[in-house]
Amino acid sequence: MTNSSSPASARADCIFCKIVAGEIESQLVKETEDVIAFRDINPQAPLHVLVVPRRHYGDVTQLAGSDPKLLAEMVKVANAVAAEHADGQFRFIFNSGPNAGQSVFHVHGHVLGGARLGWTPA
Numbered sequence: 393m394t395n396s397s398s399p400a401s402a403r404a405d406c407i408f409c410k411i412v413a414g415e416i417e418s419q420l421v422k423e424t425e426d427v428i429a430f431r432d433i434n435p436q437a438p439l440h441v442l443v444v445p446r447r448h449y450g451d452v453t454q455l456a457g458s459d460p461k462l463l464a465e466m467v468k469v470a471n472a473v474a475a476e477h478a479d480g481q482f483r484f485i486f487n488s489g490p491n492a493g494q495s496v497f498h499v500h501g502h503v504l505g506g507a508r509l510g511w512t513p514a
Contacts (some may be wrong), residue, residue, distance in 0.1 A: 479505075
């Protein structure tokens with residue numbers, strides 16, 4: 393696990409920091425000055441896009457405590473992605489911690505849509 397105690401800095405061992413820096417290719421869907429959105433490599437729905445802040449924060453609670461405006465921008469980007477690719481209907485999921493399914497410890501929200509979604513929380 394690679395949580396950061398210094399949220400504003402990029403981490404050399406973080407795959408999402410490398411994607412943000414352009415060191416790893418991604419299928420970019422949308423970007424703003426502070427947020428990028430790209431297709432998940434293992435999609436769980438017809439639309440499965442990750443929304444990631446350019447600055448490194450370990451999880452959504454770290455981000456909310458440090459920069460709530462950036463969290464709001466992530467929601468705005470998720471909404472724009474869903475408006476363009478899923479008729480504006482979507483689920484926006486944050487996993488916080490390994491027991492909740494977080495595997496990359498750079499905050500990211502999953503935009504899921506493009507179909508009627510079921511509910512399987514575990």
